[in-house]
Amino acid sequence: MIDVLKSKIEGWAVDRNLHTADPVKQMLKLGEEYGELCAAMARDDEDKIIDSVGDMFVVMTILCKQLGVQMEWCINGAYNEIKDRKGKMINGVFVKESDLTDADTSN
Template identity: 25%
Template sequence: MNKITTNLTIQELVPLIHQWAKERGIFDKSTPFDQLLKTHEEVGELIKACYNNDKPAIQDAIGDVMVTLINYCYMVEENVNHIIKHALTTTPDTKSPPVRLAIFSEMVLADLLRYECKQGFKLSHISPYSNTLYIIKNLISIALLESTTLEECLNIAYNEIKNRKGKIINRKFIKDEK
């Protein structure tokens, strides 16, 4: 894992993540559904890290989930900075264990996946804004329970990906092997 060289704010990181995704063709060659599939993969890693009580892996997974949610929000034209600000003003859940919060996030993510799939599903009650808000609130709670912050986790993730090269294959970013 790369050491954090700069501690940027979330508001500074969001446009850097957007630029990173644009430069790699993620916005042009994938869909919101593809971004949610990647989020699903990253939430799975978060569940495993929480279950194993592996703080570095939890921080990495929280940051990776945030990167994919930032990309998803960009693609569906939701203001992710507003969602994050809203999430930060709510009371975190410090009573539930981190693994439970991660599993709840996966359940909400499943609703978003069905919403974006739109193949025979009628989910008018699903909102990209409110579902993303719920997931980010859970990420904040997990971070707090692990004595870290959303901002620290996002910095870890950005520092890990910022120089990463790769290509889009089947609408998925595949990183180049070193």
């Protein structure tokens, strides 16, 4: 299903000539959408959280199209980087092993 939606987003972008627009502008749009997600999280607004995550996916899909990279390449690269990662949860945040200090590992 996600591939179908991604394809529809890319088609929508091409129809509006967004695929040839300045990717810097698309990056700024991503920052805007991220800010909306942060605000929604702060307000515990589930509908806005869902909307913001979806908007960020749309913006990132268009950004990838503008840059000539496949979203799948990006996701695959990120997964390969984390798949064997070890670390520890500290105050609700996963800290990768290489970033842990001696104080972090003594607990």
